[in-house]
Amino acid sequence: MATTFKNFLSNDLANTRTLLHEAIPVTGTIVSGTYSDNNIKEYGHGMFQSVYDYPYLSSSANQIFDVTFGLANNSSLSASTTNQIAKKCNIYNQMAQTLVGYDQTGSIKKFTDSNGNEIRDALFVNFARLLTKDEIKKGSFSLMALTGGVINALSLSHPLTITDTSGANGYRVDSPAGEYGYLYAGDRGLIEVGQLYYQAGIAVLSGGLVYGSAGGAPVYCEYGGPDSHTAASTAATASFQSVATGSSLNVMADGFRTRLHNVSFNNTTELNSTIYFCRVNHNDFNYSSNPTYLTGSKIRVKTRASDAPVTYITTIGLYSADNELLAVAKLSEPLRKSADTELTLRVRLDY
């Protein structure tokens, strides 16, 4: 009997997993400058600020990342904070809940550095899934900030470059939000400045990092609030303290954006594929139901019955048992099929 279908056998299917990477560059002029902040969305609740790649009222704008700031309730800054203290604590707790988790008593754990010191004031940069896809590729993250002046307190040159330099082979797995690596700054010896959560697409930066002194010179500010600063100058401490306690989250986000030089990383998309090997034997698919194949029921490509039939494949249809077309694949050019040829067409479906 004539037939138009061929069943797959068990060895005609294979499953594979592939990681795809894209380079994602974000230039600082987009984050502040190019669009006169029309691409910066602020909300009535004032808890975070969203950065778009185009004025956000346009339908072609895409969200790039959000910026916000959090204070731990045991930070020495908490007591003196007058502006949005509750929201700053809520942000910290929410991010800690999600990224660090709970201890054995059910209390929210604090962010800590690689030595176990608590990070009690943190700037959060939450990258959109549109950019990070399944995860940020480990070891590919780079953030450049602080474009002016020398960071004297730590003898760091500008712009300050922050990387997850240890990410590719030194990441951690004890977060409920997946894997994370430590962020380091500087080109004269690396100084730890935060964490990068790869699957969550969130950078946690030490809060004082991006805020300058009263004189405008950018400085570096260490973990744990002013009471545990180890590397910042007194002026820097004072400046950061005044910003964190007296400024709103939107103002703090502005401070980060205007000091940002650029960000780049590679994202990762995990492709799970099923490969269907469509094996076409010599006696398969040698005739066509194409209306132009016949003229008066006579096969157009033959003169005599003994001539070899020939067809041209352009499409592969993958079907369910009840003959529903579930997937379709097109060849870029017609493929000649005759009784003296056999083919294996490899169709890959990605999920």
Add this chain to the structure above:
Amino acid sequence: MAFLDNSGDIILDAVLTDTGRMRMAKGDGSFKIVKFALGDDEINYELYSKDHASGSAYYDLDVMQTPILEAFTDNAASMKSKLISIPRTNILYLPVLKLNEVFDSSTARHSSGYFLVAVDSDSETDLANTDGGDSFTGALYGESPTGNGNRIRIDQGLDTSEISPARALDPLLVETQYMVEIDNRLGSIVSGDGTRASISYVDDDNIATYFLSLGTDTELISEITNTSADTSMTISGPRGTKLVFKVQSSLELNTSDYFFTTLGYTEDIANTVSGAGGASYKQIKTTIRVTGVNTGYRIDIPVRFVKKA
């Protein structure tokens, strides 16, 4: 859809169809690929020049240069013509499906080129017995399908005068199963006695698919026993099977004008009971697609669902 880049190596552009995605979203196990078929939708075999003066290498030169479109995600828009596997390679004739409008006046289309399906009793009454035939030519009764004898008949076989119809069609080429597709919002397939056929599935575009088999759906499919060359046969050569069915209109068309408003238009139909000048009818144009499951050949039957305005 754009054309695929054919400047380099052969590439495959594969996508899930909308139905495939719908079944995957259901998560009920209905997304399972178990077989494949090959198609040649873009190919025009008229370009195959088997008398090319430069020799056989040039026979399919134009065919091979055919640009190929990207894959359509609409499941109904792809794989319109399938390739067929037949063990023998010495076949010169292949069977076709053909609308038999010459069997008698009850199988003919309306003069507009469509079969008309009257969706309610008012329309049935108006499309009756005024043109001199047994009933209004090409008008099927959609509310009461047994109310007249009109029907759609499709014959299968070798439509060639070079082989006598007295010869039996090669069993390899006899179609034993038909797939009928119709917009499920508009109507359904019924047999001559008004029995509704079983729907195999309805896809995401509301296209209902019926699989009808010889020996199982005896009211719908049977072998053509006429082996003479008389004028009631549309297939000139050896004949296989015939599919005969009627169309019942949906309850929505029967009771509501919604689809007529959104999908249709209003036009007069002449020579009805209302008068030679005709009456105004709300109409929806659609197509019923019939495909031979084994032989792959398919035809589209033009149908209008009509309701007296």
